[in-house]
Amino acid sequence: MSKQYETVIGLEVHVELATKTKIFCGCSTEFGGAPNTHTCPVCTGMPGSLPVLNKQVVDYALAIAIATQCEVTPVCKFDRKNYFYPDNPQNYQISQLYLPIARNGFVEIETNSGIKKVRIHEMHMEEDAGKLIHDEWDDTSLVDFNRSGVPLVEIVSEPDMRSADEVLAYMEKLRLIIQYLGASDCKLQEGSMRADVNLSVREVGSPSFGTRTEMKNLNSFKAIARAIEAERQRQIEIIEEGGEVIQETRRWDDNKEYSYAMRSKEDAKDYRYFPEPDLVPIVIGEDWIERIRSAQPELRTEKLMRYKKEFDIPEYDAKILTESKHMADLFEATTAICHKPKKVSNWLMVETFRLMKETGTECEELIFSPSHLADLINLAENKTINSTVAKEVFEKIFREDIDPNIYVKEMGLATVNDEEAIEKAAKQAISENPKSVEDYKNGKEKAIGFLVGQTMKTLKGQGNPGIVKEVLYSLLNN
Amino acid sequence: MDNNLMTGVTLGKKIKAKEISVKEALDSYYKKIKEVDLQINSYITLCEEEAYQRAEEVQEKINKGELASPLAGVPYAAKDVLCTKGIRTTCASKILGDFKPTFSATAIELLDNEGAILIGKTNMDEFAMGSTTETSYYGPTLNPHDKERVPGGSSGGSAAAVAAGECAFALGSDTGGSIRQPASYCGIVGIKPTYGTVSRYGLIAYGSSLDQIGPLSNSVEDAAIILDAISAKDEKDSTSVGRDEYGFAKALADDVKGLKIGIPSDYFGEGLNKEVADVILKAVDVLRQNGAIVEEFDLSLVKYAIPTYYIIASAEASSNLSRFDGVKYGFRSDDFEGLHDMYKKTRSEGFGAEVKRRIMLGSFVLSSGYYDAYYLKALRAKALIKEAFNRAFAKYDVIVAPGSPTTAPKLGESLKDPIQMYLSDIYTVSVNLAGLPGITIPVGKDGKGLPVGMQLIGDCYNEKTILRAAYNYERTVEETKCQNNMKQL
Amino acid sequence: MINLMNVKLISNEMNGNDGNVSNDLTGKEVSMGHRIDDETIEYVGILAKLSLTGQEKEKAKADMEKMLDYIDTLNELDTQGIEPMSHVFPVNNVFRDDVISNGDGSEETLANAPLRKNNEFEVPKTIG
Incomplete structure (x- = not known):
């Protein structure tokens, strides 16, 4: 191959916060539960319902922001992200775009190529969507809103990573920090930690970035590593063939180990963000930050x-x-x-x-x-x-x-320390195994091991091994 | 005088004095509804069964002396934009179908606590989008004063029901004038309190940053008492604002001496019907004679209020109404192919023309590339409009405005030209943009015998000031009426 | 996929440039103003999930053009340096405590469902 390529990766990591209740209502966040049991008018978008922010969400988000060296936004606000999908009950997601809770942080990662800083662009709070189950028999989908409204923090990195190794190290690092803070359990398999991978390639030495794609549906570290490798190769092939990479969202299928574009005429990707009128601004003063910092584990x-x-x-x-x-x-x-x-x-x-x-x-x-x-x-x-x-x-x-x-x-598992019982068992082992006794006497030290085993067997494994050995030695040597 | 047109307070007193039972009060309103509602169409849904059942409970509590509220046993109606548990709530739209909310709006619950009895849900412009109550899926409501005319909107059903004696009072909602303007057209009292005074929980949202619930009633005293009942800081509404003290009814002093009233010359110039202007200025004269100081001034920015309002309200509405998609409740089209087609068919068949118009406009002004030019621009204009009011309230206690540029128009006239219809909100929308309280009271009639409403606007949290001025006017006129009646004898 | 970059409004005032606007554009008087083409109406229809028939589309175009022309009145207003006001009042920091207050809500949640299967909402298949 003539050209050398570099992979440029940025990550959007979603973390489900470990609150007891959802972000805007008093429903439980407990994982599992029969469909739609953890729901109320607020998290199912009933007409007339209104959100009220769970304070613990802000506390957890602040803890993560502080632990990742972010600048906290003194006055932050929620915005609405508008898009239609059945798992999104209001057909808008309450998120943060214009004034996210924190910006400009970093974490240090360590890989085989050394220690490196990965910068965090911004971090915001938002609500999770419900779950869709596809009913293959009826060719329909079923909606369960138990996860709808579970609080998330989305951590958006700068495009600072260059390999799958670095990506995994970054995620591990975030996971460690967040778990240590108690802000989330970060279980990939339960979806309480998820990542979307933004990836582009460029020729080594090129000053500008290539066109990036966004990869979704990555449910394990292995899937992330495989998806990165596959996408890197896909993009290089396109470029080598003289084509152009299209900026798009792709969905990773880990079973088939390939990704496909999530393109649809109905998917305009124009989210029409605007300030959420049903929520008021969050003013975060120094005292609040200090309180979180001092409680930081x-x-x-x-x-x-x-x-x-x-x-x-x-x-x-x-x-x-x-x-x-x-x-x-x-x-x-x-x-x-x-x-x-x-x-x-x-x-x-x-x-x-x-x-x-x-x-x-x-x-x-x-x-x-x-x-x-x-x-x-x-x-x-x-x-x-x-x-x-x-x-x-x-x-x-x-x-x-x-x-x-x-x-x-x-x-009755306590060790038998009773020397009489041990001696009895040892004598039995000696009389039943003349060959081993002879071996021992002929200088085969190892044979004692077999006799110890036999003695222990009689003692149902509970003999004090030290005493057993001692007794055997004294019987055999005398 | 029609028994059904007595004020809620008078009726409440009679019920308390056992001159009339709660059941009899209900009978009389339901009888009236059966007589007139086939023509006027104030109601979408009646809840007789629930009302009579509730009447028994309330009567018992009154008899035991457990319920002393002035509203105990008083029958009222609620605009069909307010959620009522187990009672169909339609927003006058096909898309909600037979939706039965699983909870009641906070305002409804608070009235319930007072022992007021909900008798039905009133007609309105679909999703409160309109100024005439003609955009309802359930057909237009007619103005009881002239059945060829509209009652105003969007709380037209509530206003007509109160004016026609089909309930003792009603709740409405006001996003750009939807309580005050129909109150004007129907010759009754309507107040929109300061934003945040009444919880919006259970109010199906149109423009969330502008919506407020308020009463429509036969007297200023009623309005104050109802407002006392429904105002409270609500933990379920983050934008609701608590106050140290409410006591609106207690503040009803019949005195305006020294009250500084500003008349914006830009409200009383071009665009305002001459007869309407004359009637209102005569009413202002009453206040002046009672000791108020009246001055003209320039409010400024008046013509920017409507475009600002339509950008903000439509943008919020486009998002608020996206939840109506045929998945969780209400209507679902039965002919579609796949998910997105279901969304589109459901919404296209379920929403009426005016609602679709505003959703389209709202989606457009928020769309990529236009947000700054339209939405942010409107939020900036809103800030300037708020400033203009701040300047005015530094000088005046009350600002007087018309409730509407004309008296009630004929059916079908307004919908021909949407912008013309939007312009009829010109004296009311700025009040919503600035979050201010405003009350309209009947101050006379034009040559055709149609009611004219005068609007009194106060600074934030100063409902008491405008209630006091409105009360003073009402009392003065009542006295004059009595004196005239005496002369006739 | 329709790219909004291709959907350009023919307008002389939609550059979002506050305060840099000629004064002869005053509200209703603007008649040459906005032209909304089919693509734009189609695009907004996708965003709003509304499908319009041919006739409705023409009406919607005309309505929107009129409305946008009227809205252009705002361009007379110098808003440079003005902070956009989303909330009228300085109310901040309204929170609830992290305490579970809701029990099993499934029956109420599903009570109005147009189509349900067991305890879930049924919708047309979302992923092919």
Whole structure:
């Protein structure tokens, strides 16, 4: 290939805020629920209904704005974005165009090519749309307004990214910040974090941008990466063939791994924004910003530094644990109870992550309580249970959040420390396995392992492994 | 005098004194409706069953002494732009079909609390867009004073119903004069309060930044008492404004001594019917004789009010009315191919010509490339108009204006030329643009015997001042009437 | 797709240039003013979701031309440096608390539906 191309990417990230109620009415934002159960006249656009702004939405939006170094707009307003679609009950969306809540921020991302700033152009508050389900049998669509009116913050970046890696790093960074703030759970698969990708290509060294397209319907990090690669190639091919890229919105089909233009005669893309007359301006003074700033939780960078100081755990562990606010919270809460940071970190880093992988669980979906993990660590530490049992019990905790103290007692899992019982079992193992005994006596150290196993078997796995070994040695050597 | 034309206050007193039962009051209004409404067509929907049921509850409360409001048991009508729970609400449009709201407007609920009884929903211009009540899907309303003429609009059904004795009072809505102008044409009292005084929750929006609900009544006292009942800060309406004190009725002092009244010379020049001007200026003279100080002045910017109004109102309407799409409620066309065709057919068949005209204009002025030239320009003009009023109110307590340039026109005359019809709002729209309170009161008749209304405009939150002036005029005229009657005896 | 860039109004005053307007353009007197073509009416029809028959279209064009000519009166008004006024009163910061106040609203939400299927609104298929 003769020419070298550079990909230029800007992102519009939508985040559903973690409020209890919708942005303009007192309906629950809870995910799921039978169709249209979380609805009222306001979020279904009934004639005569009027919106009233949920203050928590502004608080969350401000928290995100401050954490991403944005300038807060002292007087911000809502505007109406007019377009017809059945998931949009009023056929206008209440959003912000002329005076969004914040502008000109940035986040730092780290990729293989180093550290880089991605600038944020602006950030605004708006309402989410309802959900459309396509009924294949009847060839119709069904409308559910449960999501209609759920508060969103849209974060619009500058076209500062140059690769899928950078895009993913940027999204991960935003996700971390927002999760840490508690402003959203940022679950891509449930749609509480979504991204539209604006992408263009240009020859390396070209001072101006190429024509960009907007890609929608990207539901996972993998889809985003695939869509970026496909769109980059599509645009380069067009240019190489002497064609021109058309500025348009395209919809990504992740199953077929290709995108198609969402073009329609009826889709004029002329939103006729104007100031929302049913809502009044929001005046955000220094005191309000200060209140949010001082209530701001510790973000990840600060947390990492503190972990280094406070806890004696490897830096690698600290990094992994703090990648999710939920995981970090688990770590800190458990450590606060049992005061064994290294052990806690181990349980989280090894067993927890293993089971998460096995069961396809996200950090945010972990259900076990820190006190149960702390109890388990104590049980293992004071040798009430041995490590094999501990792992079994932990799996129960992981899946059902059982109380390990009760469970161990009820199931009779406590380690057998009774030397008499152990000696009896050991003698049985020796008499039943003369071959291993002979091997051992002939210098095969390893053979002891088999005898330990057999003894433990008789003890139903609950023998104190230290004592079992000791007893075996003394029986065999004497 | 027709029993049905007594004021709401008088009727309320008779009900409280057990001279008349709530049921009897309802009987008398429903009887009247059955006599005259086939001709006048004030009502779109009657809710007799609900009204009689409510009457029993209210009567019981009155008997027990639990309900002492002056409006307890008083039958009223509401413009069909106000949502009424379980009672069909049409906005006089085909597109709403048999829509039954699942909640009532705050103003309706507040009247309910007072024990007033809703007897029906009145006719109007479709979606309140019009000045004659001729654009209704349910046919025009006629003016009770002359059945060849319009009652004005858009609250024409409410005005005609009050004037014809088909209810004790009515609620209307006013976006550009829709309470004050029909009140003028029908010879009754109509007040549009300061923007934000009455909650808009449950008012089906036309121009959200201009819409206000207000009463149409047979007396200034009624107007004040109803306004007291319906004014409140509402948590459901972000634009509603609370006040430390309401007490409109208490402020009705029969005294205008020292009150400074400004007469805009640009309102009383070209374009105003001579007879109308004469009747109004005679009424101003009454106030002057009672001690008001009257002065002429230039308000300025008068001719810019209507274009400003039509840009803002149409733009907001084009957005407000986009929710009527055949998906969630109301009418859906039954012949279409695909989603967008359904939208278009539903809306084209469901909306009338005037509504479509304004939606088209509103969509155009907001469309890409024109927003600044039209919409922003209008918002700037609005700021200037507001400033002009601020200057005027620095000097005057009350500004006097006609309710309309003429008395009620004949049916069919106005719709021929939309702009001519729009011009009939010239004395009322600026009041909406500036968010001011305005009241029209009957001050006499022209040569054809048609009522003339005088408008009194106050500064923001100064309803009391204009109510006081209106009350003073009304009392003076009542006394004169009594004296004349005595002479005749 | 119709591109508004191609839909140019023939107008001498629609450049949105405040304060730079000749004074002979006064309201109704303007007769040469705006020309609305078929494409514009078609385009506005798409925005407003209204389809007009041939006759209605001609009427709509004429009405809109008249109205726009009349609206041009505003161009006499010097509004340079004037802040657009969307709300008349300085009312700010009206909020509600983040407290759930509504229960299951599905029956009321669907009560007036022209067409429903179970607990959802039914509409023509949205995506092909």
